Structure formats: C-alpha cells, structure tokens
Amino acid sequence: MEDLKSKINLDNLPQHIAIIMDGNGRWAKKHGQPRVFGHRNGVKAVRETTEGAAELGVKYVTLYAFSTENWGRPKAEVNALMTLLVQTIRKEVATMNKNGIRLKAIGDLEALPSKSYKTLMEGIESTKDNTRMTLVLALNYSAKWEIMRAVRGIAQEAVDGKIKPGDIDEATFDDALSTKGIPHPELMIRTSGEQRISNFLLWQIAYAELAFLPIYWPEFTREHLYQAIIDYQNRERRFGKTSEQIEGDKS
Ligand code: FPP
Numbered sequence: 001m002e003d004l005k006s007k008i009n010l011d012n013l014p015q016h017i018a019i020i021m022d023g024n025g026r027w028a029k030k031h032g033q034p035r036v037f038g039h040r041n042g043v044k045a046v047r048e049t050t051e052g053a054a055e056l057g058v059k060y061v062t063l064y065a066f067s068t069e070n071w072g073r074p075k076a077e078v079n080a081l082m083t084l085l086v087q088t089i090r091k092e093v094a095t096m097n098k099n100g101i102r103l104k105a106i107g108d109l110e111a112l113p114s115k116s117y118k119t120l121m122e123g124i125e126s127t128k129d130n131t132r133m134t135l136v137l138a139l140n141y142s143a144k145w146e147i148m149r150a151v152r153g154i155a156q157e158a159v160d161g162k163i164k165p166g167d168i169d170e171a172t173f174d175d176a177l178s179t180k181g182i183p184h185p186e187l188m189i190r191t192s193g194e195q196r197i198s199n200f201l202l203w204q205i206a207y208a209e210l211a212f213l214p215i216y217w218p219e220f221t222r223e224h225l226y227q228a229i230i231d232y233q234n235r236e237r238r239f240g241k242t243s244e245q246i247e248g249d250k251s
Pocket of ligand 1: 024
C-alpha cells in the first residue's frame, strides 16, 4: 500500500473528489445478507475514504449518501439508512474534530426526517471550524433539483431588479448552487461497475475525470482511492485545448 501511495504526486492532487457509493445492496446479496448489512459495511468504506483522502491532503470529498430518488426504496430500508446516518454522525464527530474534518451537507436537507436533520446540523456546527478537509454529504440530493432551485432564485432576483439577465454568468450560477464556495470536483468515482452519473453534481462535473470501478462500495479501500488518484494524474486534462497548448502552459 505504501508503494502505491508513494506513486501519488502530492503537488497534483485533485482538490475535490466526488463519489457515487454504489453497490451496497448487491454486495450484501453476494454475502447472503439483507441490504442493510451492505449499508453498514458501506460506512467502513466511508471512514476509510475520509481518512485516506485527508491524510493525502485532498481538501474536499463529496459522498452521494442519499438521492431524492432513494425515497422510493422500501420504507424499512429508508429508515435504516436514516438511522445509520444519525448513528454514524454521532459516533464520528469526535474523530472528525480530532482529524480536522469539517462536515457539510448539500441537498434538500429540511425535508429530511427531523432527527436526521437535527443530528446533521449538530455535526456541521460542531466541526465548522476545522480546516484540514471538508466532507460533504449529499443527502436528499438531486442535481436537477439543485439546478431548478438556482434558476428560480436567479430569476426572482432578476424580477426584483437585483440583477440584470445579461449580467448572469457562471459565477452567478455557481453561487446559487448548494455547493457555493466549494471548488468543482476534478475527479468523480463511481463503484459497482455502473457507468452513469445518476443526477449527481451535473453542473459541477463539467470537466471532471470519471472513474468507474468494478467493485461494490463496501469493498472500497484506501488502495482503490490511491489507484483512482494515480490514474487521474496519468490522464491529460486538456479543458478543450490541444496537447501542445497544455505542454506550452506548463513551461
Ligand atoms: C448505494 O448502494 C448506496 C446508498 C444508496 C447509500 C449509501 C449509504 C452509506 C454508505 C451509508 C451511510 C453513509 C454515511 C455517509 C453515513 P445501493 O443500495 O444502491 O446498492 P445496489 O445498487 O447494489 O442495490
């Protein structure tokens, strides 16, 4: 593992890594266990990822923990996920404070069950002064919801005469999203072998490198994180330019 870690160029880390944690249910099934068993083991992978990323010096990790669409799952599973969230935040806040990790959340948070919302807010409040790394939980999140909300907010400002339509630019839009102030992810990882974005950070991943891993989320370890970063560093990020221009920019 140290060998893999030593291959990472610490001067070229993605500042922000976004992760679609997929495959908990299939992993549980593979082990002949109920889906909740998969989610519980998914928390171990969350810890592993958070610690691994913070140790390297990554500044932001965003985890897709609950999508707006996830409300459609069986009630018992939704309840189990919400309980797991509350338990995990309560249990991990002290460790987050010890390790300098600030908790944030994006999504339609006020629509969460009141206990989950309250615990989440307490976790955010208690870790708000930490600066080493920010862990962003996407909860009751949907990128289309977020974009619609931003559009409505900006349109209202235009109607109120606070902004002229011609002055609306990318920065205006960035500031209207729930990720305001957070740099866009340079790397997005999805586990479970599915190759979809599933309504996650659609605006913010315009230039992100995508990594689709053929493992289930509970199997995800630091080594997978290291390897994804190494692969990211070996790719050439061109932002629409030519290879020659990128080489020129470096000199
Ligand atoms: C996807 O697997 C996983 C989720 C929808 C929930 C992720 C939640 C956790 C890892 C636990 C709680 C997280 C935190 C941050 C405390 P799936 O159920 O869609 O798996 P499947 O596609 O195999 O059915």
